Amino acid sequence: MDAGDTGWLRGDPGPDRPAAHTVAVPAGTDLAALVAAVGAVLARYRGVRRARVGAVVDERLAVVGVPVDGGARDLLATAAATGSPWPAPGGAPPAGLLDVEAGVLDATSPADAYRPCLAPLWPLTLALAGTTLTCHHRTAGWSGDLVAAFARQVVRVLGQVLADPDRPLAGHDLFDDAERAAIVALGRGPGGPPPAVDTIAHRVARHARRRPDAPAVSCAGQRLTYAQLDARATRVARALAAHGVAPGDRVGVCLDRSVDLIAVLLGVLRAGAAYVPVDPAYPAERIRYTVEDSGVALLVGGGGIDPAGLTAGPDDAAGEEPAAGGPDDTAYVIYTSGSTGRPKGVCVPHRNVLALVDATAGDFGLGPADVWTMFHSSAFDFSVWEIWGCLLTGGHLVVVPHLVTRSPQEFHALLAAERVTVLNQTPSAFAQLLDVDRRAADRLAVRLVVFGGEPLDARMLTGWFDRHPERECRVVNMFGITETTVHVTAQTLDRGLALAGSRSVGRALPGWRVYVLDPDGRLLPPGAAGEIHVGGAGVADGYLHRPELTAQRFRPDPWAGGRMYRSGDRGRLLPDGRLEHLGRLDDQVKVRGYRIELDEIRQVLLDDPGVLAVAVVVQTGVESADTRLHAYVVLADPAAADAATAADAETAAGTATAVGARAATGALAEVRRRAARMLPDYMVPATVTALPALPLTGNGKLDTARLPAPAEPPAPAPAPAADAALDERIRAVWQRVLGAEVGPEDNFFDLGGNSLLALRLLNELRDQGLADLTPRHLYVHQTVRGLAEAIGAAR
Known part of the structure; x- marks a missing residue:
C-alpha cells in the first residue's frame, strides 16, 4: 500500500522504540489469506x-495489489498454485520496502523469539507463525x-x-457490535441540553423582564437596554x-450594521416569522436572487420597507406581545454557496440555536x-x-461598524474601549489583530476567544x-457548518x-454527534480519515425549496x-474522541472565512x-x-478566439498557454465586471485568463496541471513626472503585495486585492514611512495615482 498520508498512525512523540503486539489467528491461516485480510483493513483506513x-x-519480497472490490478466492488460488500470494517470477516485480505502510511475512521458525531482521521491514510488520500473529511496529x-x-480488525x-x-x-465488517458501539460513543458529545420549549424571542424577553436596564446592544454611540430592545422588537413585530x-x-432583512438591525431581527422572530439576512454590500443581482428564491413576504431595507417605519416610536410601547411561535419553527434562512451554481438557503429552527447556547x-x-x-x-x-449567544445569555452586544471591521487598529481600540470579554474571529481576521495587539499599549479585557x-x-x-x-484568556477552536447550526465541536488550545500546530477541533458539543464514514457510509476506525457526518441537536431542517438536495x-x-x-469535509476521529479537520472532499473551499463552491463561480461566468x-x-x-481564486475562460468573440489561436502554438503540442493580455483585455475586463455584479467580493476571481481551449485529460476531464500561470495586467503607462517618484514607491509596494504588475490607474480590488491584502499594503506603506493610512483611504482611493494624490495632499 502507498505510504502517503501517515497522519492516522498517531505514534508516541517520545523516544522511538520497537514494540510488538500478539494475537491468535484461526487454525489453517496461511500467508495469502492474511495478505487479503490486511489489504481489506488497510483499504478502509486509507479510503482506496x-x-x-x-x-x-x-x-522472496513483493508488493501485492489487493483489489477490495473482488473476493479473496483469486488470491488464494494463486497462492495454492505458486506457493506464494503473488504472481510467479516474471509477474509483479519486487518493490522497495518504503513503498508500503504495512506488510506480512512468514515467521515460521523453531524459535519463539523470532524477530524480522534487526527491525520491522515496514512501519507495521505482521509476522505469522502457526496460529500466532505478531504485529511489530515502531512506537x-x-x-x-x-x-x-x-490487529483485532x-x-x-x-x-x-x-x-x-x-x-x-x-x-467485510471490521467491527463487532461492542466495538461499533464504542466508536459511535467516541464521537458523541457528553450529555446534552434538554429539549427547547420556547423560542429565541421568548428567552430575550425573559432577560428584559429580569434586567430591564442592563445594556443589550450598542453601535457607534447608540445604545439600547434590554427593555428598550424588547420594546423596539415588539414594535417591529406589530x-x-x-x-x-x-x-x-420569511422576512428579508437587508440592513447595515446598527442597533436597528438587531431590533429588526428580533422583531421578525417576535412576529413568529423567520429572518432571511441579506448583506447590503452584496451585488444587486445576488440580493435580488436571494429575495426571489426565498420567497420573502417582505423585505426590510434594500429597497423594501424602510426600517425607520418599523422602529420609530417610544421605547416604552405597551400592548399585547405578538405570538412568537414554537421551538420547531424556522428562526432564520441563511444562504450558502451552492454546487448547482446557485446559493441555497439553509433552514434552521429556534430549537437548534437554543441548543447551541445551552450546550x-x-x-x-x-x-x-x-x-x-458582532x-x-x-x-x-x-x-x-x-x-x-450574547443576547440569550444576557450579555452586551457591541455591533462593529463595517469599516471598523476592516481596520485592525480601530477594531482593537473598540475592543479596549468597550471592555469586550468574548471575541469571535475567523483566523484570517485574527491574524491582522495580532499584529496590532502586539504593539498596542492598551490591555484587552478579552477572556474568551472563539475561532470558527x-x-x-x-x-x-x-x-x-x-x-x-x-489562565487569563481561554482560546477555543470550533468546527462547524451552516447546516449544523454554526458550531459542532470545541477544542481549548x-x-x-x-x-505543536494541532489540527484538532476537539470533541462534539453536548447534544451533537460526529461520525467519520467511508464512501459506502460505514464507520471508520479511530485514526482513519473519511467524510465527517454530523448528527444531533444542530442538524438543520434542510434546504429551502431543494427537496432532492436535502x-x-x-x-x-x-x-x-x-x-x-x-458535510463534505474530511477528518478523522482520534482515539480520545477529538476530531481532526483535514479539509474538503469536494469542490468547496474557504476564502476569507466564507465557504464557497467553485461551481457557483463557474456557473456565473458561464x-x-x-x-x-x-x-x-x-x-x-x-x-x-x-488565497486567490483564478478563472480561465474560453471567449466566444471570434477576434479574441483568433488571437488566442495565433498566440497558442504550444496548445497543439499538448500544453495550454495564456492568450496575450492585450488581445483580450477588454473582453476579460467585462467578464470580471459582470461577475462582480453577481458575486460577493470574496467570490470574484482575482484574475480572469483567456485560453483558446481548456486543457483536458485523456478521459475528457479538466487537466488543472496544464493550466498556465494566471494572466497579468498589461504593462502600466508611465506616470506624470511630477508624481513619478511617489507613484513609483507606492506602485512597488502594491506589486509586492499583489504579486502582479500594477499600473498607476489600476484598481487595487480589480487586481485581486481583498480586505486582508489591503491591511498588509497599508502596514507596508506605514513601515516605509510613506503614510499612516486607514482602510477608509484605500476604499476611497483605489488606484496608485489616487492614493498618491491623497498622500501628497496630506503632506
Whole structure:
C-alpha cells in the first residue's frame, strides 16, 4: 500500500522504540489469506479500492495489489498454485520496502523469539507463525492502542475471508457490535441540553423582564437596554403584522450594521416569522436572487420597507406581545454557496440555536457580565453565534461598524474601549489583530476567544499567549457548518498545542454527534480519515425549496435516530474522541472565512454570453490573505478566439498557454465586471485568463496541471513626472503585495486585492514611512495615482 498520508498512525512523540503486539489467528491461516485480510483493513483506513501490501515468504519480497472490490478466492488460488500470494517470477516485480505502510511475512521458525531482521521491514510488520500473529511496529510510527485495534480488525476480517472467500473484501465488517458501539460513543458529545420549549424571542424577553436596564446592544454611540430592545422588537413585530406578515412567513432583512438591525431581527422572530439576512454590500443581482428564491413576504431595507417605519416610536410601547411561535419553527434562512451554481438557503429552527447556547454557556461561563462583538455579516452564520449567544445569555452586544471591521487598529481600540470579554474571529481576521495587539499599549479585557469559519493554524497563537496567558484568556477552536447550526465541536488550545500546530477541533458539543464514514457510509476506525457526518441537536431542517438536495445531504442516522448531515469535509476521529479537520472532499473551499463552491463561480461566468467554457481554481498561499481564486475562460468573440489561436502554438503540442493580455483585455475586463455584479467580493476571481481551449485529460476531464500561470495586467503607462517618484514607491509596494504588475490607474480590488491584502499594503506603506493610512483611504482611493494624490495632499 502507498505510504502517503501517515497522519492516522498517531505514534508516541517520545523516544522511538520497537514494540510488538500478539494475537491468535484461526487454525489453517496461511500467508495469502492474511495478505487479503490486511489489504481489506488497510483499504478502509486509507479510503482506496486497491491496497498494496508487502509480503515476504521464503526470502522472496513483493508488493501485492489487493483489489477490495473482488473476493479473496483469486488470491488464494494463486497462492495454492505458486506457493506464494503473488504472481510467479516474471509477474509483479519486487518493490522497495518504503513503498508500503504495512506488510506480512512468514515467521515460521523453531524459535519463539523470532524477530524480522534487526527491525520491522515496514512501519507495521505482521509476522505469522502457526496460529500466532505478531504485529511489530515502531512506537514513533504507531501507537500501541491503534496496533491492537488494527490487529483485532485483521483477525475479524481474516475469519470472514476463510469462511467466504468469494465475498468482496470491501464488504467485510471490521467491527463487532461492542466495538461499533464504542466508536459511535467516541464521537458523541457528553450529555446534552434538554429539549427547547420556547423560542429565541421568548428567552430575550425573559432577560428584559429580569434586567430591564442592563445594556443589550450598542453601535457607534447608540445604545439600547434590554427593555428598550424588547420594546423596539415588539414594535417591529406589530408593524410587520400590519404589513401582512404572518407566523411562518420569511422576512428579508437587508440592513447595515446598527442597533436597528438587531431590533429588526428580533422583531421578525417576535412576529413568529423567520429572518432571511441579506448583506447590503452584496451585488444587486445576488440580493435580488436571494429575495426571489426565498420567497420573502417582505423585505426590510434594500429597497423594501424602510426600517425607520418599523422602529420609530417610544421605547416604552405597551400592548399585547405578538405570538412568537414554537421551538420547531424556522428562526432564520441563511444562504450558502451552492454546487448547482446557485446559493441555497439553509433552514434552521429556534430549537437548534437554543441548543447551541445551552450546550456551551456553562462550559464557557457565558453570562450577563460578558461583552460580545458582532464582527461578522448577518448573512454569515458566525453572526448567529455572536448575536444570539450574547443576547440569550444576557450579555452586551457591541455591533462593529463595517469599516471598523476592516481596520485592525480601530477594531482593537473598540475592543479596549468597550471592555469586550468574548471575541469571535475567523483566523484570517485574527491574524491582522495580532499584529496590532502586539504593539498596542492598551490591555484587552478579552477572556474568551472563539475561532470558527475556516481552518486554524494554531502556531499563530504563541504571540497571543505571551500577552494573554491561558489562565487569563481561554482560546477555543470550533468546527462547524451552516447546516449544523454554526458550531459542532470545541477544542481549548494552550501553548503546547499551539507549538505543536494541532489540527484538532476537539470533541462534539453536548447534544451533537460526529461520525467519520467511508464512501459506502460505514464507520471508520479511530485514526482513519473519511467524510465527517454530523448528527444531533444542530442538524438543520434542510434546504429551502431543494427537496432532492436535502435528501442527498441530510440522511437518516442509523446509530442514534433522527438525521445526520453529510458535510463534505474530511477528518478523522482520534482515539480520545477529538476530531481532526483535514479539509474538503469536494469542490468547496474557504476564502476569507466564507465557504464557497467553485461551481457557483463557474456557473456565473458561464452565464456570460461572451464565455464558452470556464475553469476556476483556488491558489492557497502561506497566509489566508494570499488565497486567490483564478478563472480561465474560453471567449466566444471570434477576434479574441483568433488571437488566442495565433498566440497558442504550444496548445497543439499538448500544453495550454495564456492568450496575450492585450488581445483580450477588454473582453476579460467585462467578464470580471459582470461577475462582480453577481458575486460577493470574496467570490470574484482575482484574475480572469483567456485560453483558446481548456486543457483536458485523456478521459475528457479538466487537466488543472496544464493550466498556465494566471494572466497579468498589461504593462502600466508611465506616470506624470511630477508624481513619478511617489507613484513609483507606492506602485512597488502594491506589486509586492499583489504579486502582479500594477499600473498607476489600476484598481487595487480589480487586481485581486481583498480586505486582508489591503491591511498588509497599508502596514507596508506605514513601515516605509510613506503614510499612516486607514482602510477608509484605500476604499476611497483605489488606484496608485489616487492614493498618491491623497498622500501628497496630506503632506
